[in-house]
Amino acid sequence: MTKRMWMVLISLLGLFLGTYLTLYKFGVIGTLACGVGSCERVQTSRWSVFLGLPVATWGIGFYVLMLALAIAGMQERFADSRRLSLAMMLLAGWGVVFTAWLNYLEGFVIHAWCEWCIGSATMVVILFALSVLDWRETRQPPADDITRA
Amino acid sequence: MANNKADAGKGRKPGGKPGGKPSVVKASKKASTTNRAFYLILGAIAVVGIAALAYVSTRPKDGVVANAVDSTLPPVQSSGYAMGNATAPIEVTEFGDFECPACGRFAVLTEPDIRKNLVETGKIRWRFIDYPLSMHKNTWQASRAAACADEQGKFWPFHDALYSTQDEWNGEVTNNPDKFMKQLGQKVGLNASQFNQCVDDKKTQAKIQAHLKLAERRQVSQTPTFVIGEKQFAGALTYDQFSKAVDDALAAAKATPKTGGDTAKNVPLTPAKKKG
Numbered sequence: 219m220t221k222r223m224w225m226v227l228i229s230l231l232g233l234f235l236g237t238y239l240t241l242y243k244f245g246v247i248g249t250l251a252c253g254v255g256s257c258e259r260v261q262t263s264r265w266s267v268f269l270g271l272p273v274a275t276w277g278i279g280f281y282v283l284m285l286a287l288a289i290a291g292m293q294e295r296f297a298d299s300r301r302l303s304l305a306m307m308l309l310a311g312w313g314v315v316f317t318a319w320l321n322y323l324e325g326f327v328i329h330a331w332c333e334w335c336i337g338s339a340t341m342v343v344i345l346f347a348l349s350v351l352d353w354r355e356t357r358q359p360p361a362d363d364i365t366r367a
Numbered sequence: 368m369a370n371n372k373a374d375a376g377k378g379r380k381p382g383g384k385p386g387g388k389p390s391v392v393k394a395s396k397k398a399s400t401t402n403r404a405f406y407l408i409l410g411a412i413a414v415v416g417i418a419a420l421a422y423v424s425t426r427p428k429d430g431v432v433a434n435a436v437d438s439t440l441p442p443v444q445s446s447g448y449a450m451g452n453a454t455a456p457i458e459v460t461e462f463g464d465f466e467c468p469a470c471g472r473f474a475v476l477t478e479p480d481i482r483k484n485l486v487e488t489g490k491i492r493w494r495f496i497d498y499p500l501s502m503h504k505n506t507w508q509a510s511r512a513a514a515c516a517d518e519q520g521k522f523w524p525f526h527d528a529l530y531s532t533q534d535e536w537n538g539e540v541t542n543n544p545d546k547f548m549k550q551l552g553q554k555v556g557l558n559a560s561q562f563n564q565c566v567d568d569k570k571t572q573a574k575i576q577a578h579l580k581l582a583e584r585r586q587v588s589q590t591p592t593f594v595i596g597e598k599q600f601a602g603a604l605t606y607d608q609f610s611k612a613v614d615d616a617l618a619a620a621k622a623t624p625k626t627g628g629d630t631a632k633n634v635p636l637t638p639a640k641k642k643g
Contacts, residue, residue, distance in 0.1 A: 226405075230413065259534065262476070262533070329537075329540050
């Protein structure tokens, strides 16, 4: 599978994860499934809300955007689009920065870990790595040009 | 070899020209198989994800276990901290621990709706009784401080402030919770010298011990636990579950004349003043 296909799959997984945590935050789901860690301590802390919205809801926005970009990237007309590739990399980069901040809060401020947050952080890092590889490829001339040369 | 790039990760439509070389046809087949695998996995994730979300948001909440209140249990002797109309038809008692995350979640997410829709409308009277669990290092300090705040008529603002800042004073964060309690007291608008003295003297220790004893004698085993009418619910409830339990209790109260059984209704009521 191509990198952009993987990005679509991971973004979709992240979207479901974000929706799950948002439903919890809005009281639709009674309790969180949390085998290890202290998900509820993290999710009920004051850091679980950012600019008036649950952090998980911002996560939904991130994954929806990433999903849309990755799906667009699978279309033939955007196959070699450097702009799209750059947009994905910048978005994923922002995701990494935001996630790093959240993980810092979990480890050093809240002193509790949420396995769902760690799962999301892992996906964001993978998305970023894929987007960097994708961007590097768009910077290279097409393979058939290299063959001709 | 355009197909090289398609395979390398670009969204370029894979496939070779009609009548191309066998290697191109092979690559085309490979790309086609890849696409099929992608859409299969995508479909599987979508179906499983949607089904899982639908399940968790509509499932009956297994955690809701209502037990009839044991009539042989001693009546509640402590007044705890009450809010709402003393003549409300139903009284609901919460046994809670200030450091318990589930209690915190309930207090932050669910309790505001309960206060607005059930307490302020006179449907229920709400009572909180401490049940400090031994596993929580700073919960006693929090309970004592809340009792000190009660002396100045500000238990409920302090209660709310404690739950919304749980991550700042819990046992994993600080070894000096009293310092935080004093700062919180100031934020809530308490008389600082009186409050700090009360905290330092552990003046309210006996009250909290009485609350703990009461919870133990009533066989409360976890926090939060709610006594709603004739039923005792262990574990946090969603607003809908809570509201339904109140409606059931109201219906039962109407149907059955009060006989003086050991229910939360027998909790001695404090004077009708609304604290906080």
